[in-house]
Amino acid sequence: MTLRVENIVGGYSQVPVLKDVSFDVNDGELVGLIGLNGAGKSTTINHIIGLLTPFKGRISIDGTSIMDDAEKYKAQIAYIPETPILYDELTLKEHLELTITAYGLNSDAAWAKANHLLNIFRLDNKLEWFPANFSKGMKQKVMITCAFMTDAKLFIVDEPFYGLDPIAVHDLLLEIEKVKAAGAAVLMSTHVLDTAEKYCDKFVLLADGQVKADGTLDELRALSHGENQTLDDIYLALAKENENE
Structure with missing residues (x-):
């Protein structure tokens, strides 16, 4: 599976936020989308999931764009937003049932995955709870469960660590490793750079609104001429460079 973002120019109005953005996310890869606030991370994600239409350029999954076949394109994506989005009138169980219906999943297989996730995120005794009963972290765990119970080929995870306790962060990273090993691609936007450095492949x-660097940590170090630089060092240098432009 390959997500290909090619020469995207786009945004929310006549003035483009993204300026010729290009990168790939391949199967079995966790790619970290890194940048300052306002750099274009959320805008990029919104274009990929189809909430925004590019002014120019093309986004495709295995060669299929949303313009080619919207249903096929969207069926391959599971998205975890930064701010959990749940239906107030639905219980946790009903959210899971809605996910099964929306993705056309085999019910038995999907519930087996869901029960595993509910157990590790300590939600297994809360199936009849409504969102009003959940903390922000618990709502985030519901979103994670709904995403990872699917058979998606591309997981898009936007700032997933806010609101999660350290055990939940560890459990989420294990689930990401599992879907990677199964051949899925993962694009993750995050400001938690020490964790990104440990787990991301690229x-x-x-x-x-521009891609300033794209590659593995060693490739980024080569570009910044710092053999032992951390991702945090590279990020800060990029921030200072951008401020001085």
Whole structure:
């Protein structure tokens, strides 16, 4: 599976936020989308999931764009937003049932995955709870469960660690490793750079709506001429460089 973002120019109005953005996310890869606030990370994600239409360029999954076949394109994506989005009138169980219906999943197989996730995220005794009863972290765990119970080929995870306790962060990273091993691709936007450095295979560094660097940590170090630099060092250097432009 390959997500291909090619020469995207886009945004929310006549003035583009993204300026010729290009990168790939391949099967079995976790790619970290890194950048300052306002760099274009959320705008990039919104274009990939189809909430925004590019002014120019093309986004495809295995060669299929949303313009080619919207249903096929979207069926391959599982998305975990930064702010959990749940239906107030649905219980946790009903959210899971809705996910099964929306993705056309085999009910038995999907519930087997869901029960595993509910157990590790300590939600297994809360199936009849409504969102009003959940903390922010619990709502985030519901979103994670709904995403990872699917058979998606591309997981898009936007700032997933906020609101999660350390055990839940560890459990989420284990689930990401599992879907990677099964051949899925993962694009993760995050400001938690020490965790990204440990777990991501590649990085896309955005600044002012442009890709400033794209590659493995060693490749980013080579670009920044710092053999022992951490991702945090590279990120800070990028921030200072962007401020001085």
